[in-house]
Each structure stands twice: as C-alpha cells, then as structure tokens.
Amino acid sequence: MVRINKKAQIGMTLTWFVAFVIIFFIMLVFLALTALLFAEKSILTGDKSKIELQKNTDNSLSQRKLFLLLNLPVEDSIVKEEIIRWKITNNNDIRDNLVKIIQDDLKRDSECTIFIADSGKISINEFSKMDALAINSQRADLEIFYETQKINVASYTGKC
Amino acid sequence: MLIIKNKRGDLAITLMVFLVITICLASLFLFSTSSGDVKTKIAGAFIVSKAESRGDLAEFYIREAAESSAIKTYDSLIADEKYIQKPVNYNVDGIPEFSELSNTINEDFIAEFNKNFKENFASYEFQEDYLIGLKEIVAKDEFSNSFDGKAVMVKINTLEITSSSDTESIKYIPKISVKVDFKNIGLDYFEDIRNVKNICYNEEQCYNEGLNYFSASINKDVVSLKSKKDFSIGSGFKSIGFSFVPT
Numbered sequence: 591m592v593r594i595n596k597k598a599q600i601g602m603t604l605t606w607f608v609a610f611v612i613i614f615f616i617m618l619v620f621l622a623l624t625a626l627l628f629a630e631k632s633i634l635t636g637d638k639s640k641i642e643l644q645k646n647t648d649n650s651l652s653q654r655k656l657f658l659l660l661n662l663p664v665e666d667s668i669v670k671e672e673i674i675r676w677k678i679t680n681n682n683d684i685r686d687n688l689v690k691i692i693q694d695d696l697k698r699d700s701e702c703t704i705f706i707a708d709s710g711k712i713s714i715n716e717f718s719k720m721d722a723l724a725i726n727s728q729r730a731d732l733e734i735f736y737e738t739q740k741i742n743v744a745s746y747t748g749k750c
Numbered sequence: 751m752l753i754i755k756n757k758r759g760d761l762a763i764t765l766m767v768f769l770v771i772t773i774c775l776a777s778l779f780l781f782s783t784s785s786g787d788v789k790t791k792i793a794g795a796f797i798v799s800k801a802e803s804r805g806d807l808a809e810f811y812i813r814e815a816a817e818s819s820a821i822k823t824y825d826s827l828i829a830d831e832k833y834i835q836k837p838v839n840y841n842v843d844g845i846p847e848f849s850e851l852s853n854t855i856n857e858d859f860i861a862e863f864n865k866n867f868k869e870n871f872a873s874y875e876f877q878e879d880y881l882i883g884l885k886e887i888v889a890k891d892e893f894s895n896s897f898d899g900k901a902v903m904v905k906i907n908t909l910e911i912t913s914s915s916d917t918e919s920i921k922y923i924p925k926i927s928v929k930v931d932f933k934n935i936g937l938d939y940f941e942d943i944r945n946v947k948n949i950c951y952n953e954e955q956c957y958n959e960g961l962n963y964f965s966a967s968i969n970k971d972v973v974s975l976k977s978k979k980d981f982s983i984g985s986g987f988k989s990i991g992f993s994f995v996p997t
Contacts, residue, residue, distance in 0.1 A: 602760075609763045613770050620774040627782050650803045657810065666936065666979050674982050732807060735814065735874050736982050 649728035655703050656730045656745040662695055664688070673707050673743070674736045704746040797920055801913035805924035808884050808909055811874065813928045815888075816904045819866035820930045821981045821990075823859055824937055826866075828992040832858045833940050841995050845972050848994035851944045860897045867895070867904070880911045900939050901931040936979035937990070938963045943975070947996045971995055 660670040667675075669688060676684040696703050730747075733740045827833050835850040852858065871888040874881075884906070887893060893906045906926040913920050932939055938961050950956030952973065957966030964975040976991040983990075 605760050605763055609767055612767050616767075616770055616774055620778065623778050624781065627778070650799050650806075653803050653806065657806070671982065675980075675987055678982075678986055730803075732810060733875075735870075736818075737985060738873065740875065 649730045651701070652703075652728055652730035652745050652747040655699075655701075655747040656705075656732065656743065659692055659695065659703075659705055659745065660734075660743065662691055664691055670734060673734060673741060677708065677739070677741055678736075701747050701749060706742075706744045708741045708743070797913040797915050797918060798922075801911050801920060801922035802924075804878075804880055804911045804913065805909075805922060805926070808881065808906075808911070808924065809926050809928060811871075811881065811884065812904055812906065812926055813930070815867055815870040815874070816902065816928050816930045817935055818982065819863050819870050820902050820932070821935060821937070822866045822870075822983060823863040824932070825981075825983055825990050826862060827855070827859060828990065834994070839997075841972075843972070845993050845995050847997045848944075848947060849997045851940055855940060856897050856899055860895060860902070863897065863902055864895060880909065884909050899941055900933075901929050904928045904930075933962070936963050936981075937977060947973070947994075951996050 660668070660673075662669045664672045664687065669691065672684055672688055675681075676688065692705055696705075728746075729744055731742065731744045733742055831838055831846050833852055833855055834846055834848050835852050839847045841847065868888055868891075871885060874885060876882050876885060887906060887908055892908050893904060895902060895904045897903075904927075907923070909924060909926065911922040911924065913922065943961065943964070946957060946960035950960060952968050952971055954966055954968045957964075957968075957973065957975070961975070963978055965978055967974050967976075972993050972995055974991065974993040977989045980987040980989050
C-alpha cells in the first residue's frame with residue numbers, strides 16, 4: 591500500500607503556484623513593454639514613429655526620362671540633335687516641332703514631367719501642377735556640348 | 751503563512767523563473783535597439799541609386815563625345831582621301847580614283863578618332879568631381895578603344911564615383927562601354943560603299959538603291975555621294991559629301 595505524502599504535495603503545489611504568478615506577471619510586463627516599443631516604431635502611428643526615412647535625394651527617375659526625351663526620334667534625327675539645330679539656327683519652327691513631339695510623348699506617361707532646354711521651358715504635360723512637381727521631385731541636369739558652346743537641359747519627373 | 755514557512759523551495763523552479771526574466775529582458779533589449787539597422791538600410795538604397803545615376807550620366811557624356819568624334823573622323827578620312835588604297839590617282843579635274851579601300855583604314859580611323867575624342871572631351875566643362883575625374887581619365891589615355899570598320903567602341907573601367915548619405919558612403923566603379931555604329935548615326939560603312947561601287951560602277955540608280963544613308967549623282971563618270979542627314983560639324987549643320995571616279 592502506497593502511503594500518500596499529502597504534506598509534500600501541498601508544498602510543491604504552492605511552489606508552482608508562486609512560480610506561475612511570477613512568470614505570468616513577467617509575461618504581462620513583457621507584453622506591455624513590447625506594445626509600448628512597437629507603438630513607437632510603427633510608421634503608421636505618424637508622429638510617434640521613430641523610423642526616420644532619409645530625404646530622397648535620388649533623381650534617377652527624372653534623369654531616365656531626360657535621356658528618353660533626348661533620344662526621341664524626329665524624322666531622320668533625334669530630339670538632342672534638333673535642340674542643337676534649334677540653337678544654331680534660332681528657327682522657331684524647329685522649336686514648335688520639338689514641343690509637339692515631346693508633348694505627344696509626355697501625354698502617354700502616367701507621371702508628369704517638366705522639360706527645360708536652355709532656360710526656356712520647352713514642354714510640360716501638366717501646366718497646373720508644374721510648381722508642385724518642381725518642389726516635390728528631383729531635378730536632373732545635363733549639358734549638350736557642341737563645338738565651343740553648351741545647352742543646359744533639365745527635367746523634373748514625378749507623380750502628378 | 752504556509753508560503754512564508756515553505757523556505758525549502760525548489761532550486762529548479764527558481765532557476766526557471768530567472769531564465770524567463772533573462773529571456774524577456776534580452777528580447778526587449780534587442781527589440782529596442784534594432785531600429786538603427788532599419789534606418790541604415792533605407793538610407794543605403796538611395797545612395798546606390800544616386801551612384802548609378804551618376805554612372806549613367808558619365809556614360810551619356812562619353813557617348814556624346816564618341817558620336818561627334820566618329821562623325822568628325824569619318825568626315826576627315828573622306829576629305830583627306832584616306833579611305834582609298836595608296837597611291838591615289840586623280841583624273842584631270844583632280845577627283846580621286848576609287849578602286850580599293852585602304853588597308854590601313856581601321857588604324858587610320860582609330861588614330862584620328864582618338865585625337866578628336868580627346869579634343870572633344872577636353873572642351874567639356876564640368877563642375878561635378880566625378881565628371882572632372884572622367885575628363886582626367888580621357889586626357890591621360892586611360893581608356894581603350896577599337897574600330898572594326900563598322901562601329902567604334904570606347905571602354906572606361908577606372909572611373910570612381912562616390913555617393914554618400916549622412917551615415918554612409920560608397921565607391922562605385924562602373925564599367926562604361928559605348929558602341930557607336932555608323933548605321934545608327936546615319937552613315938554607310940566604308941566597306942558597303944566599296945561593295946556598291948564595285949557593283950554599280952557608274953549607274954546612279956544602283957548607288958541610290960544600294961546605299962542607305964547617301965544619295966548619289968553621277969556626272970561624267972564622277973560619282974558624288976551626299977549624306978541624307980546633316981551633322982553638327984564645325985560651326986553648323988552640314989551633310990557629308992565626297993566624289994570619286996570608280997575604277
């Protein structure tokens with residue numbers, strides 16, 4: 591006949607009960623602190639966010655669009671060559687043709703672009719949003735060199 | 751009172767409680783200090799993209815200089831009659847007779863191209879450090895070029911571009927390789943002109959059908975070819991033209 595040690599069982603149960611209470615309390619503290627830290631990290635919480643996104647100084651979108659525009663075909667030439675021709679001849683017909691070709695291309699884009707050649711705005715596809723676009727997107731610049739002169743070309747491309 | 755009196759306890763359970771505390775504290779510590787890595791990764795994405803943009807711009811200027819140098823070289827080879835096998839004979843009006851292409855046309859082309867390319871690039875005015883570095887690379891001949899009769903290749907593998915944010919900086923060495931094919935800039939290959947000449951001799955229509963980028967006219971056995979496209983050479987736009995007597 592096995593003799594049941596009831597006294598020992600009570601002692602053990604009490605020890606486990608105390609351990610359970612302590613561990614349960616630790617878990618609650620852990621959950622509370624995790625929630626607190628998580629709230630600070632969350633981007634969705636707005637002001638509380640501790641993640642700082644560095645300001646985007648990347649102009650690759652504008653630059654890519656600028657390269658594409660400069661290489662658009664114009665009869666047996668391309669836009670880049672026509673800009674040089676326009677600057678050499680000062681022929682406004684060439685400029686008007688360039689404006690038309692560039693605007694036709696920009697109309698197909700989901701993004702907005704301002705295209706500037708030699709300090710004169712050649713073409714933009716969203717006149718009303720021009721200022722906002724210029725502020726919110728990075729400018730891409732390059733120079734077209736011909737003989738001893740150069741033409742400054744720039745573009746802003748961003749969401750409309 | 752029973753709890754207080756139960757001083758014996760159990761070492762294993764006590765240890766387990768301490769382990770739970772340790773794990774919880776360690777987790778909280780790692781969680782609270784992991785934000786630095788996230789910030790770094792986000793900043794890093796921008797500087798890589800910025801470096802690539804700079805590499806693309808450097809390639810654009812190399813292509814610009816290579817294209818205009820190739821056109822200028824093509825024009826000067828024609829003007830100096832270097833495309834014709836020596837010795838060059840002339841008719842009574844001083845028009846050269848064109849029988850065969852020069853054996854050294856590729857070498858002559860690349861030597862002239864090299865000179866024009868360096869001159870062109872030296873005239874470019876840059877403000878950015880990496881583009882000034884690119885100019886020095888070209889001036890010091892630290893580039894390779896080749897010509898196969900159809901296209902000229904320019905390669906630069908030593909340009910160093912640095913891009914940095916507040917916390918990080920990277921060095922990017924792009925492999926710039928630019929190929930300028932005559933057909934892409936609106937000129938026929940010398941070899942094609944020779945082949946068409948051998949077939950057409952002095953049939954105007956035949957030349958006009960055989961050549962893609964030149965229009966031909968024939969007057970008293972003299973073939974005159976004029977490029978359909980105008981090029982920016984010298985102070986303005988002009989077509990490339992030359993005359994020869996097919997033999």
